Amino acid sequence: MTWTWLGRLPNVLTASRVLTIPLIVWLLYSEWDFSNQLAALVFGAAGFSDVFDGMLARRFKTGSQLGIFVDLVGDKLLVTTLLVAFVDLGWIPVWFAAVIIGREFVVMGLRAYAGAQGVAVTAGPLGKNKMTWQYIGLNALMWERSALGWELAVIASILTVVSGAHYAFSIWRMIRARPVPAVPEAF
Numbered sequence: 001m002t003w004t005w006l007g008r009l010p011n012v013l014t015a016s017r018v019l020t021i022p023l024i025v026w027l028l029y030s031e032w033d034f035s036n037q038l039a040a041l042v043f044g045a046a047g048f049s050d051v052f053d054g055m056l057a058r059r060f061k062t063g064s065q066l067g068i069f070v071d072l073v074g075d076k077l078l079v080t081t082l083l084v085a086f087v088d089l090g091w092i093p094v095w096f097a098a099v100i101i102g103r104e105f106v107v108m109g110l111r112a113y114a115g116a117q118g119v120a121v122t123a124g125p126l127g128k129n130k131m132t133w134q135y136i137g138l139n140a141l142m143w144e145r146s147a148l149g150w151e152l153a154v155i156a157s158i159l160t161v162v163s164g165a166h167y168a169f170s171i172w173r174m175i176r177a178r179p180v181p182a183v184p185e186a187f
Contacts, residue, residue, distance in 0.1 A: 008062070009053075009056050010052075010053035010054070010056045010057040010060075010062060010063070010067060011053075011067055011070070013049040013050075013052060013053040013056070014049075014053050014067065014070055014071050014074050015070075015074075016046075016049065017046045017049050017050060017053075017074050017075075017078060018074040018077060018078065020042050020043070020045075020046050020078070021077065021078055021081050023039075023042055024039045024042050024043050024046075024078075024081075024082065025081060025082075025085055027039035027042065028082075028085050028089065028142065029085070029089075036142050036143065036144075037142075037143055037144075039142050040139050040142035040143040043078075043082070043135070043138065043139050043142060044135070044139050046078060046135075047132075047135035047136075047139065050071070050075060050131065050135070053071060054071070072108070072123075075131060076104045076108065079100065079104070079134055079138065080101050080104065082138055082142075083096075083097035083100055083101060083138075084097065086138075086141065091141060091145055092141070092153070096153070096157060099157055099160065099161065100134070100156075100157055100160050103160050103161060103163075103164035106164060106168070107164050107167045107168075110167060110168055110171045111167075111171070113171075113175075114171045114174065114175060117175050117178065118178070119171070119174045119175055119178065121167070121170070121171055121174070124166070124170075126159070126162070126163040126166050127163050127166075127167065129159060129163070130156070130159040130160050130162075130163040133152070133155055133156040133159050134156045134159075134160065136152055136156065137149070137152040137153035137154070137155060137156035137157075138153065138156070140152040140153065141153050
């Protein structure tokens with residue numbers, strides 16, 4: 001029974017990460033002392049849960065395609081929501097958020113296209129490093145909008161663009177290497 005519960009823990013962690021989004025946003029818009037730092041702590045815990053859910057799923061062999069999908073969408077939803085809030089609060093320029101959010105949409109679209117072509121695209125080390133730096137950079141901006149926080153966020157954005165280009169090239173290469181599927185005749 002313990003193994004069954006531990007096997008479900010990755011999905012619980014993923015769901016709890018998504019459920020932190022309203023709390024983090026509420027804290028960001030609260031005007032009491034240290035609310036941003038508390039939001040950063042909650043966001044940091046969400047970041048740690050992102051690392052552990054994958055490790056646990058692999059350890060207990062409970063990973064699934066649905067779990068991977070929900071994990072990816074949950075991460076993108078969390079980051080996108082925070083970026084929109086940061087723009088609204090005046091912490092970052094619109095272009096900065098657009099670069100990161102745009103990359104996420106492009107990569108998700110490319111993954112969907114690759115999947116339709118029968119090509120599975122998994123997260124590589126560059127994509128995982130990108131996510132780690134996004135957590136670090138966004139957390140630093142939440143904690144205090146200092147030069148260091150902005151520099152960490154810029155590192156995250158550079159890795160975001162580089163990993164997006166890497167995904168696009170890798171997907172293009174994998175699809176190009178496959179035999180061309182037969183196109184059904186029109187009616």
